[in-house]
Each structure stands twice: as C-alpha cells, then as structure tokens.
Amino acid sequence: MGNKYLEWIGTGSGLNFTLGNTSFLIKGGERILLVDCGYTVPLELMKSGQLKDITDVILTHTHADHIGGIEGFAYMNYFAFKKREDQRPNLYIATEKFAQRLWNNSLKGGLEKIQDEENIPQNVTLDTYFKIHIGKQIDILGLPTATLFPASHVQGMENYGVSFDNGVWYSGDSLDLPKNNSKLIFQDCQFYETIADVHVSYNRLKQELSPDVKAKTYLVHLGGGWEQKNPKADGFAGFVMPKQRFDLESL
Numbered sequence: 591m592g593n594k595y596l597e598w599i600g601t602g603s604g605l606n607f608t609l610g611n612t613s614f615l616i617k618g619g620e621r622i623l624l625v626d627c628g629y630t631v632p633l634e635l636m637k638s639g640q641l642k643d644i645t646d647v648i649l650t651h652t653h654a655d656h657i658g659g660i661e662g663f664a665y666m667n668y669f670a671f672k673k674r675e676d677q678r679p680n681l682y683i684a685t686e687k688f689a690q691r692l693w694n695n696s697l698k699g700g701l702e703k704i705q706d707e708e709n710i711p712q713n714v715t716l717d718t719y720f721k722i723h724i725g726k727q728i729d730i731l732g733l734p735t736a737t738l739f740p741a742s743h744v745q746g747m748e749n750y751g752v753s754f755d756n757g758v759w760y761s762g763d764s765l766d767l768p769k770n771n772s773k774l775i776f777q778d779c780q781f782y783e784t785i786a787d788v789h790v791s792y793n794r795l796k797q798e799l800s801p802d803v804k805a806k807t808y809l810v811h812l813g814g815g816w817e818q819k820n821p822k823a824d825g826f827a828g829f830v831m832p833k834q835r836f837d838l839e840s841l
Contacts, residue, residue: 593617593619594838594839595616595835595836595838595839596614596758596835596836596838597614597616597617597833597834598613598614598810598830598831598832598833598834599611599615599624599634599833600628600630600631601810601811601812601829601831601832602812603655603780603789603811603812603813604628604653604655605814606812606813609832610631610634611628611629611655611656611658611659612626612628612656612778612811613625613626613627613628613631613656614626614760614776616733616734616754616838618732618733618734618838619731620732621646621730621731621732621733622643622644622646623644623645623647623730624647624648625648626648626649626650626656626657627649627656627657627658627660627663628654628655628657628658628659629655629658630655631659632662632663632666634832641663641666642671645679645680646679646680646682646733647680648682648728648736648738648752649681649682649683650741650749650750650751650752650762650763651743651747651748651749651750651763652688652691652692652695652696652748654696656763657692657697661697661701664697664701665701667679667719668704668719678720678721679719680720680721680723680730681720681723682723682725682728682736682738684724684725684726684738684750685726685748686724688748689722689724692716701714701716701718702714702715726738726739726750734754734756734758735755736753736754736755737753737755738750738751739752739753741761741762741763741764741765742765743762743788743789744788749763749764750762751764751766753769753772756841757772757773757774757841758772758838759772759774759775760776761776761777761778761790762778763778764790765788765789767790767794767795767798768799768803768807770800770803773841774806774836774841775806775807776808776809776810776830777790777795777810778790778809779792779795779810779812780811780813781814781816781819782815789811795826796825804824804825804826804827805826805827806827807826808827808828808829808830809821809826809829809830810830812829816829
C-alpha cells in the first residue's frame with residue numbers, strides 16, 4: 591500500500607447498522623479527507639484513532655446517514671481537541687444554499703448554543719467549528735483534486751457525487767449510472783425496484799453497464815439483500831467492506 595490511499599469507514603445504507611454509514615477517507619501526506627460523516631462515522635473514527643487527524647471534510651447531501659455525525663465531530667474538535675481558528679477542519683460545501691440548509695435545518699439546534707471556558711454563553715455559527723469553503727472544485731494540497739457533480743436522488747434535494755482527477759469516481763446517493771471514463775468506480779446501489787426509487791438498482795447496473803465498466807465498479811451503500819448477491823459472478827469488481835483500502839498510487 592502506497593502513501594496515498596482510500597479507506598472505507600462504512601459501506602452500508604442508512605438502515606444498515608452492521609456495515610455502518612457509507613463514508614471514506616483519502617489520505618496523502620499530512621492531509622486526511624473525510625467524505626461524508628453519517629451518524630455511525632465518528633465512533634468508528636474514534637475506535638481507529640483517526641478522528642483527531644481529519645483535516646478536511648466533503649459533504650454530498652443532508653440526509654442523516656451522510657451528515658448525522660457532523661455535530662459530534664464538531665464538538666470533539668472544538669472541545670476535546672481544542673481546534674480553533676486556523677486549526678479548524680476545512681469543510682467543503684457545493685453551494686451557499688447547501689451550507690445554509692445544513693446549518694439551519696440540521697445542525698443549528700445542537701451546535702448554536704455553547705459556553706466558553708469562562709462559562710459565558712456563546713451564540714456561534716458553522717464557521718465557529720469549521721473553515722467553510724463554498725464551491726464545486728476542491729483543491730487540497732497533496733490530494734487529488736475533487737469535483738462535486740450534481741446527482742439524481744430525492745426530488746428537490748441538492749445532492750452530489752464526487753469525482754477525483756486521478757480517476758476515482760464516487761456516485762454518492764444516486765439514481766444515475768457511473769461514468770465510463772473513470773478508472774475506479776464506487777457506486778451506490780439498492781437491491782429492489784419501485785416507482786419511487788432514490789438509488790439505482792443492482793439489477794439495472796447489472797443489465798445496463800458494459801462489461802468493462804462493471805469490472806472496475808465496486809458497490810457501496812449496501813442495504814437489505816446484499817448477502818444474497820454475488821457481484822463478482824455478475825461482472826462487478828465486488829462489494830466494498832468497512833476498513834477496505836485502495837491504493838491510489840497505482841492508478
């Protein structure tokens with residue numbers, strides 16, 4: 591394994607507590623990027639001793655299995671690790687509207703009211719805990735450049751996948767098919783089909799992806815029924831499991 595690699599924290603759907611919330615790290619040099627932080631993620635990072643070392647965070651959308659751990663992550667950095675001012679983790683959000691929705695609808699109730707070390711009540715903002723960066727292109731020293739691209743999920747919800755300029759492509763939660771020109775694909779899927787789907791189905795991926803694309807596609811966000819499938823027999827690269835690592839220097 592090289593010095594730059596991708597490590598999965600959890601690979602389950604929002605209701606798969608065994609595999610945990612789908613989230614991963616990209617490590618390179620002194621920077622560690624966390625992509626999504628669902629409610630199971632901070633505990634897993636604490637268990638592995640990595641929570642304190644996260645320098646950068648990307649969020650794809652505001653469902654709890656992707657942002658439900660941000661409150662605990664913020665408090666640990668602020669109160670336990672004493673990360674203030676320039677030591678705050680970087681938080682990358684695609685648009686100002688997304689940032690406002692994240693704070694007002696998901697985080698404000700838990701994070702707004704705190705007291706300082708002199709017991710003085712404080713009214714704070716998301717910027718108290720993070721260095722906020724708005725935009726869809728993300729340049730982090732020592733890591734591949736990331737681009738947030740719109741992805742179809744729940745109607746009316748701002749939602750993104752993430753592509754990296756080294757050829758790694760992550761669908762995020764999506765109804766869309768992966769891009770053919772990627773080198774390493776991590777694709778969201780579900781194991782049933784209804785008229786109200788918000789994730790692409792395993793069967794659709796199996797039927798519509800070309801053999802060469804399936805061969806480089808790993809499946810994540812695994813919900814009920816994943817144990818009954820044999821992805822390699824169906825032409826995929828396989829299912830991703832928590833703690834699985836991928837070498838980025840060999841791409």
